[in-house]
Amino acid sequence: MSNLRISLTCAAGLLLAAMASTAVAQAGPLNKPKVDPVSAANGQPLYATACAECHGPGARGTNKGADLMVSSVLLHDRYGSELGPFLLKGHPVAGGAASTTFSKAQILDLSNFLYQKFYETLSRRPPNPPPNIVVGNAAAGKAFFNGAGGCAGCHSITGDLAGIAKRDRAYQLQQSFVFPGGFHRGAPPPPPVTVAIAPASGPSVSGVLVHMDDFNVIYKDSAGQEHTVARAPGMTVTTKNPLAAHIALLKTITDRQIHDVVAYLETLQ
Amino acid sequence: MTFRGAVLTPILALVLLSAPALLAAQSHAGAAAESWPMSNRDYSANAYSPLHQIDAGNVTQLQPAWSFTPAPGAPDAGFAIKATPIEVGGVLYYATPNNAFAVDARTGRQRWHFHWTSKGGYTLGNRGVAILKDRLYFETPDCNLVALNLTDGAQIWHKSICDLDMYYYASAAPLIVNNHVIIGTSGDDIDIPGYVASYDATTGALQWRWYAHPQPGTPDAKSWPSTEAMLHGGGTTWGYKSYDPELNLIYFGTGNAQPVIAGKARPGANLYDASIIALNPDTGKMAWYFQATPHEAHDWDAIETPVLFDATIAGKPRKLLANASRNGWFFVLDRTNGHALVSRPYVDANWTLGTNAKGEPIPNPEKEPQVAGELSNPNQGGAANWFPPSYDPQTGLFYIDALNAWSVYYVYDLNATPEGWGGNDQGGYSEGELEALDIKTGKPKWVHHWAYPSRSGLLTTAGNLVFSAGVSSDIEALNASTGDPLWHAVLPHGVANAPMTYSLDGVQYLVAGSGNQLVAFTLSPR
Numbered sequence: 001m002s003n004l005r006i007s008l009t010c011a012a013g014l015l016l017a018a019m020a021s022t023a024v025a026q027a028g029p030l031n032k033p034k035v036d037p038v039s040a041a042n043g044q045p046l047y048a049t050a051c052a053e054c055h056g057p058g059a060r061g062t063n064k065g066a067d068l069m070v071s072s073v074l075l076h077d078r079y080g081s082e083l084g085p086f087l088l089k090g091h092p093v094a095g096g097a098a099s100t101t102f103s104k105a106q107i108l109d110l111s112n113f114l115y116q117k118f119y120e121t122l123s124r125r126p127p128n129p130p131p132n133i134v135v136g137n138a139a140a141g142k143a144f145f146n147g148a149g150g151c152a153g154c155h156s157i158t159g160d161l162a163g164i165a166k167r168d169r170a171y172q173l174q175q176s177f178v179f180p181g182g183f184h185r186g187a188p189p190p191p192p193v194t195v196a197i198a199p200a201s202g203p204s205v206s207g208v209l210v211h212m213d214d215f216n217v218i219y220k221d222s223a224g225q226e227h228t229v230a231r232a233p234g235m236t237v238t239t240k241n242p243l244a245a246h247i248a249l250l251k252t253i254t255d256r257q258i259h260d261v262v263a264y265l266e267t268l269q
Numbered sequence: 270m271t272f273r274g275a276v277l278t279p280i281l282a283l284v285l286l287s288a289p290a291l292l293a294a295q296s297h298a299g300a301a302a303e304s305w306p307m308s309n310r311d312y313s314a315n316a317y318s319p320l321h322q323i324d325a326g327n328v329t330q331l332q333p334a335w336s337f338t339p340a341p342g343a344p345d346a347g348f349a350i351k352a353t354p355i356e357v358g359g360v361l362y363y364a365t366p367n368n369a370f371a372v373d374a375r376t377g378r379q380r381w382h383f384h385w386t387s388k389g390g391y392t393l394g395n396r397g398v399a400i401l402k403d404r405l406y407f408e409t410p411d412c413n414l415v416a417l418n419l420t421d422g423a424q425i426w427h428k429s430i431c432d433l434d435m436y437y438y439a440s441a442a443p444l445i446v447n448n449h450v451i452i453g454t455s456g457d458d459i460d461i462p463g464y465v466a467s468y469d470a471t472t473g474a475l476q477w478r479w480y481a482h483p484q485p486g487t488p489d490a491k492s493w494p495s496t497e498a499m500l501h502g503g504g505t506t507w508g509y510k511s512y513d514p515e516l517n518l519i520y521f522g523t524g525n526a527q528p529v530i531a532g533k534a535r536p537g538a539n540l541y542d543a544s545i546i547a548l549n550p551d552t553g554k555m556a557w558y559f560q561a562t563p564h565e566a567h568d569w570d571a572i573e574t575p576v577l578f579d580a581t582i583a584g585k586p587r588k589l590l591a592n593a594s595r596n597g598w599f600f601v602l603d604r605t606n607g608h609a610l611v612s613r614p615y616v617d618a619n620w621t622l623g624t625n626a627k628g629e630p631i632p633n634p635e636k637e638p639q640v641a642g643e644l645s646n647p648n649q650g651g652a653a654n655w656f657p658p659s660y661d662p663q664t665g666l667f668y669i670d671a672l673n674a675w676s677v678y679y680v681y682d683l684n685a686t687p688e689g690w691g692g693n694d695q696g697g698y699s700e701g702e703l704e705a706l707d708i709k710t711g712k713p714k715w716v717h718h719w720a721y722p723s724r725s726g727l728l729t730t731a732g733n734l735v736f737s738a739g740v741s742s743d744i745e746a747l748n749a750s751t752g753d754p755l756w757h758a759v760l761p762h763g764v765a766n767a768p769m770t771y772s773l774d775g776v777q778y779l780v781a782g783s784g785n786q787l788v789a790f791t792l793s794p795r
Contacts (some may be wrong), residue, residue, distance in 0.1 A: 027458045060686050069689075070459055124681075179698055246700060259641055
């Protein structure tokens with residue numbers, strides 16, 4: 001089906017995904033607890049002493065205790081409202097002190113600490129610091145760059161890519177290479193798509209593509225003037241995307257080759 | 270022909286309307302040709318209308334008839350319309366998050382509006398309402414099923430259908446079968462199990478609940494590494510559902526597995542996530558499952574609409590179910606038993622190693638998300654998503670507005686026991702394609718390449734038309750047999766739902782959502 005997938009006369013768009021879901025802020029109930037970081041910090045050592053042995057250092061459970069990140073008691077708790085009665089009726093804890101002796105302040109601290117861990121679990125963001133993604137073979141990446149990948153046909157390690165690893169982190173290098181066109185902040189805008197319009201009769205026109213659909217083509221001429229051309233029978237509309245080689249690569253490149261190229265680009269300090 | 274948004278102001282009807290039609294009990298099994306009484310018109314969910322006043326020869330003559338915009342400043346009035354309105358007795362009914370509306374189908378004038386004061390939950394969208402006799406039912410983001418009086422929008426009852434504190438929310442269109450109001454649930458922020466449930470249409474009492482995981486100790490439970498993982502394994506049920514009255518089975522899909530993306534912590538097929546499910550609506554007992562994505566690890570919910578139709582394949586009459594899944598594969602199943610007759614990718618899906626004996630795709634373990642990045646097609650948004658597809662019995666084609674999309678998936682949660690969203694995809698490149706698939710082979714008869722990525726629900730009609738969103742904040746009509754673009758109209762906002770159609774007083778109306786507005790077209794000005 002690959003011949004059906006890309007129309008050479010059809011400009012293809014780049015979709016930029018959001019770095020992280022802003023919608024997470026809307027998740028759950030409106031009255032979900034707000035974490036007091038001071039109280040949460042106070043709760044950390046109490047949790048470590050009394051709870052971590054069974055529920056684990058991250059409160060995600062062990063074979064001795066439940067995963068608190070999906071605990072009904074915790075998720076219905078509001079500043080100790082559920083956690084307090086649960087602990088004060090007696091719950092096994094480590095460290096000597098019985099849970100029935102926990103003060104209201106201690107329970108609030110535990111609630112804040114656990115909700116802090118919970119909200120960390122809700123996050124869809126990359127960890128900070130980010131994990132190392134340079135796992136490829138730089139020599140293989142260099143061979144791909146100069147050979148099968150066809151990269152050297154447009155790019156030069158002494159030209160546009162000179163010192164690129166000093167400017168971009170590995171993660172940015174990978175995204176820029178696989179999806180060029182400005183994914184990461186500060187990246188240059190994608191080069192413009194151009195269009196040539198040949199009517200059934202009369203002269204052809206061309207320029208930078210502004211927008212097109214099934215009925216109209218809007219382009220900008222060399223003077224910067226925008227023109228709208230209504231599509232008509234017999235008209236040929238041909239676009240040229242400078243990123244076409246990158247787009248074509250998506251269908252063939254392997255994850256190993258991506259990792260190798262990133263390792264090679266990382267050497268361009 | 271292009272209509273700019275400015276012309277889409279409400280247009281007064283030239284005729285006085287009779288009193289509202291008496292609303293009779295709806296028989297959903299065979300919707301009258303003129304009406305659109307369910308989200309996807311009838312129980313088959315094929316989003317096809319036998320109306321043909323508007324056809325491929327005259328569609329260019331469509332004119333704006335009316336538009337409806339909720340009162341500015343009203344609470345939650347700005348949400349985009351993702352629900353396909355339903356038409357009953359000359360009135361359109363639809364919902365947006367926290368709102369239900371009744372709008373005169375001839376004029377676009379508001380009949381009533383109901384607002385729900387929410388206690389939270391995502392407001393990503395509401396996918397539709399359902400009607401039984403004199404009541405309308407819809408779900409709210411904060412996990413309630415609300416029953417309203419159809420004539421004035423007064424609340425009759427509401428029932429909690431999921432636990433907002435556990436980060437569930439509700440957005441699905443209910444399905445009504447006899448006295449059952451069958452609901453779906455949403456939410457994958459934390460590791461919770463998905464389910465469908467049935468409520469008594471009269472009283473709102475819970476009748477049954479079916480969880481999207483096997484019972485502990487059963488053979489299917491071995492598809493999980495532990496009972497704990499299975500009981501928190503996801504599989505929400507927020508898509509459209511269909512129903513076969515003869516077999517007395519409802520059909521729906523289940524969502525992605527939990528934890529999301531970080532699938533290596535839960536080896537196995539992870540049943541019944543990312544599956545098409547057949548259930549008895551009276552008991553909630555599962556008849557069969559077909560897992561569209563075994564060991565799902567890319568957020569590929571399989572909640573896309575299961576579309577029902579009958580056809581003869583290899584000389585044998587078949588009761589069929591067709592589904593274009595978010596994972597990029599098109600399936601045609603025997604809906605009596607869930608066996609695949611067609612199983613074929615409809616985009617460049619790069620994650621499989623063929624199919625197993627049931628016709629389910631076999632995931633390539635090398636294409637599981639990685640810390641260092643894994644290039645995937647489809648991307649997280651999927652080749653398809655919740656947007657309704659359409660099946661046209663005249664052409665025998667299944668229409669899907671697809672995205673051929675790539676992104677790189679990263680695993681973020683490096684814990685031994687990842688939870689919630691254990692990774693995400695980033696970046697991407699996408700191509701939009703309206704595909705007309707032969708249901709006997711899964712091969713496209715035609716593919717219309719959009720100039721830019723585009724996606725909406727679809728409508729097909731006996732006028733040999735398929736209606737879709739275009740790429741210029743417009744609605745577009747294409748020839749259903751050839752894919753040739755025929756007509757479009759630029760709207761104030763993009764179309765985020767599926768267009769629908771109905772006929773009143775001998776006039777066929779075409780209606781679509783445009784942002785928070787409804788817009789209607791007819792062949793002659795109203």
